[in-house]
Amino acid sequence: MEFILQPWPWYVSGPLIAIVMFSLIYFGKTFGMSSNLRTLCTIGGAGKYSDFFRFDWKAQRWNLTVVLGALIGGFIAVYLLSDHRPIALNPQTVADLSELGFKDAGQSLLPPEIYDWDYVLSIKGMGILIIAGFLVGFGTRYAGGCTSGHAITGLSNFQLPSLIAVIGFFIGGLLMTHFLLPLIFG
Incomplete structure (x- = not known):
């Protein structure tokens, strides 16, 4: 259980990304999050205002699952697979952020000074x-x-x-x- 609550090392996450990439290449797809924004804007009717949004968005439905997976994966990572320990930041980074007004740098992924x-x-x-x-x-x-x-x-x-x-x-x-x-x- 200790392994699950730690950030995954490169030798686990790297091959998982590679498997996803090989699968996409095999099926003739490309990965990118910004294309999902274009798809969502097209679904919302942006094609009425710009030719950039006039395309067959239904052919990109598969890519919307990437957004859904990122949301679900993020939720699982934060609420089920995290031990909520402080982030291991370099002491110099903590000092630099403290000088900029960030209190408790590294205590959370989303510093309240921004979020x-x-x-x-x-x-x-x-x-x-x-x-x-x-x-x-x-x-x-x-x-x-x-x-x-x-x-x-x-x-x-x-x-x-x-x-x-x-x-x-x-x-x-x-x-x-x-x-x-x-x-x-x-």
Whole structure:
């Protein structure tokens, strides 16, 4: 039981991801979460306003099970397979986050300084959500897919555009961590 309550090591989770990828390749499918948003928008009638949303969404129904699986898997991981111990963060990371105003860094996956409703519903919190949502949506469309689609599907299919996109994701993450996060919370 102790194994189940710990984060799964790479030698368990990696092969599971590989099995999923081989299955998708076998059935001629590609994986990506952002395509689900396009499908949901199309189901909601967005095709009336943009040609991008005019496609046969029924052919993508299988991919909506990925969203359902992520929701169910997340629920199971948090409520059934978690021992709720603090996250093992590097002490320097904890010190850096404390300097930015994050109390009890590593005590939860969702720090209240970002995810608490009081913060989310503030002007600053709403501004960050709107700007971040726009940037993620724009970036996903501009890059032709999301991080999971490029990093998992694209790289496993040896696609050069996916390699370039993943390098860009990492550069963006580094810029956010070292420059923008201190500006926002410092």
